[in-house]
Amino acid sequence: MEITTRSIRSLAYRCEEFLDDRGEPLSIGYSGSLALCILDAIYSTGSHPTAVDNVADRYIARRGRADGAKSLRYSIAAAGGAEVWARKVIRNLKPANVQPGAMLRAEVVDRATRLMADHDIDTVDDLLAAVGDEPSTGRHANEVARGWWALPSQKSGISWRNLLMLAGSDHFEIDHRVQGYIGEVAGFFVVTTDDYVLELIDATADFLGVEGRVVKQIVWQVSHRRLLPDPKRESFVFPYGLEDELEPEAEGWDSVFDRELCAEAVDRNSTLGPEEDLGSDWMTPYSRPGTTGAAPF
Structure with missing residues (x-):
């Protein structure tokens, strides 16, 4: 299946939360221990x-x-x-x-x-x-x-x-959790084969200007719930049709995330309804403040 501009920018948006201003990963790793x-x-x-x-x-x-x-x-x-x-x-x-x-x-x-x-x-x-x-x-x-x-x-x-x-190993296994996460990011009608997942990760890394290993680590840790995204930010989903507002070419992805362009596209597609309706329950498996549930150790 073809990798679209929308799917790349959607995954980039998710990963951007775990990159600092210099593009260094905020995911979890212990290269010295x-x-x-x-x-x-x-x-x-x-x-x-x-x-x-x-x-x-x-x-x-x-x-x-x-x-x-x-x-x-x-x-x-x-x-x-x-x-x-x-x-x-x-x-x-x-x-x-x-x-x-x-x-x-x-x-x-x-x-x-x-x-x-x-x-x-x-x-x-x-x-x-x-x-x-x-x-x-x-x-x-x-x-x-x-x-x-x-x-x-x-x-x-x-x-x-x-x-x-x-x-920090280059080894990366695409299991059902990774496939499920990429499927949610890319769209419900996308068949997330191993080749599709790897191609999307590589394109997203190129778009963000980081190593592919960085995106793989973020994808793995978010999909396996070692990292928990901000639930308000996570509820943002790029509208279908956003790729029509962006360059359709797959060559030379701009490494700068264009927030203004995305915001304009969201305004023009405001009929999608409240952001919270677009969330996915399986992405928030742990109790939040004000809810019941076992406290962490």
Whole structure:
């Protein structure tokens, strides 16, 4: 399916929220600490982003931002084991799954550090070098990836792909969440094949003047709810027909986001109705202020 100007600008608008004025990503990553990558990757599945931020912040308060996998393992051992470490250092006793008697995620973290030690991996650079260009999923996946999936409650591979995104890897898997997010951005009648997703991400990166890896990281973290967009901003949807107001050519995308032009197009298509009617419930899975729901850890 053809990539339209509208779909590129729509994804660019979503990504722009997570770029600073210099085009640097505001998405989550820890290029200087494999310890923080491991913590974030394991605690982020099924957790509210605030809970994961709290885990990382508490570890940083104790250990700083430069620990590798070896230092993380030493930290757990020095505290007296995973349970004591979970209670006293990161103050999070969340289990690895919802089954009665499930081990703590802190224990999974400890086992992940042992896996890294078995493969002589301590830093983010060590991890990226060990994974290299080998597949990170599937039957021919890298040996480190297979070892990670064998960790308790990690066989889905989501935490492994989280780890790679946090470490800044070029690996990017298009799963059902990514496809669903891109489908919402591009329009309900778009068939989001893998080729379409990759082509749209590349075109959007070119439009924004950033590396494709930056857009991939934002798309992954938003679609997997590690990043929560501003709900008011997220409700804005480019009207169908906006591409008629813009240049139809796919060559030489202007890297400057034209807000005035988009605003004029919205005014001319004001019959679409209130912005809040255009939102998508699945994009706001967590309780908001004033609603009921479990508080984050």
